[in-house]
Amino acid sequence: MQSDLREQLTDRFRTLLEEEAFDLWDLEIGAQSGRTVVRVFLDRQPAVTLEECAAWSRRLSRYLEEENVMKGAYIIEVGSPGIERSLNRPEQYLRYVGHQVVVRLHDVRDGRRKFKGELRAVGDTSIVMEDAESGTVSLPYAAIRRAHLVADPWEGLREPKRKHDRKH
Numbered sequence: 001m002q003s004d005l006r007e008q009l010t011d012r013f014r015t016l017l018e019e020e021a022f023d024l025w026d027l028e029i030g031a032q033s034g035r036t037v038v039r040v041f042l043d044r045q046p047a048v049t050l051e052e053c054a055a056w057s058r059r060l061s062r063y064l065e066e067e068n069v070m071k072g073a074y075i076i077e078v079g080s081p082g083i084e085r086s087l088n089r090p091e092q093y094l095r096y097v098g099h100q101v102v103v104r105l106h107d108v109r110d111g112r113r114k115f116k117g118e119l120r121a122v123g124d125t126s127i128v129m130e131d132a133e134s135g136t137v138s139l140p141y142a143a144i145r146r147a148h149l150v151a152d153p154w155e156g157l158r159e160p161k162r163k164h165d166r167k168h
Contacts, residue, residue: 005029005036006027006028006029008069009027009029009038009069010024010027012063012067012069013027013040013060016059016060016063017042017056021044022042022043022044022048022052022056023042023043023044024040024041024042025041025042025043025081025085025086025092026039026040026041026081026086026088027039027040027041028041032075034073035072035073035074035075036070036072036073036074036075037074037075037076037077038064038070038074038075038076038077039077039078039079040056040060040076040077040078040079041078041079041080041081041085042056042078042079042080042081043080043081043085047080048079048080053078053079053080054078056078057076057077057078060076060078061076064076083149083151084148084149084150084151085148085149086146086147086148087101087147087148087149088147090122090123090124090141093119093122093127093147094122096119096149097119097120097121097122098118098119098120099118099119099149099150099152100116100117100118100119100149100150100152101116101117101118101119101129101147101148101149101150102114102115102116102147102148102150103115103116103127103129103139103144103146103147104144104145104146104147105139105143105144105145106143106144106145107143109139109143110134110137112133113145115129115131115133115134115137115139116131116132116150117129117130117131117132118130120136125140125141125142126138126139126140126141127139127141127144
């Protein structure tokens with residue numbers, strides 16, 4: 001039931017958000033005090049503001065009421081995915097090639113479930129990352145339980161890496 005509702009709301013909200021150049025990053029459905037909780041994470045470059053989240057909260061609430069989508073009491077929460085955002089779809093991973101990520105797998109691989117390192121490549125069925133312990137690993141999306149970015153407090157403050165020109 002919740003997965004059907006999640007899929008239905010994802011499709012509807014994605015369409016509304018894309019019309020205004022926002023990206024539906026993720027949508028979660030849970031329960032709290034007998035009410036359904038719908039958490040909407042939206043993104044936009046360069047960043048989503050608090051005012052935009054509040055405006056989208058009102059707009060999506062009105063939409064749910066007008067379309068009579070939700071049965072029973074519900075709460076809608078709208079926010080940014082944050083700096084350590086989850087990664088769920090290939091296009092999300094693609095935006096962060098070269099960044100540090102943490103990936104947790106459903107099953108044990110090479111004696112562990114957690115991999116941390118630089119995201120190197122993104123394909124149709126898997127990602128490639130440089131893990132500190134295992135080296136270069138290819139992880140299929142189907143094996144990934146959760147993945148998220150690792151915040152870099154120095155991002156944007158470092159000198160760009162220079163390529164050395166060697167004349168022979």
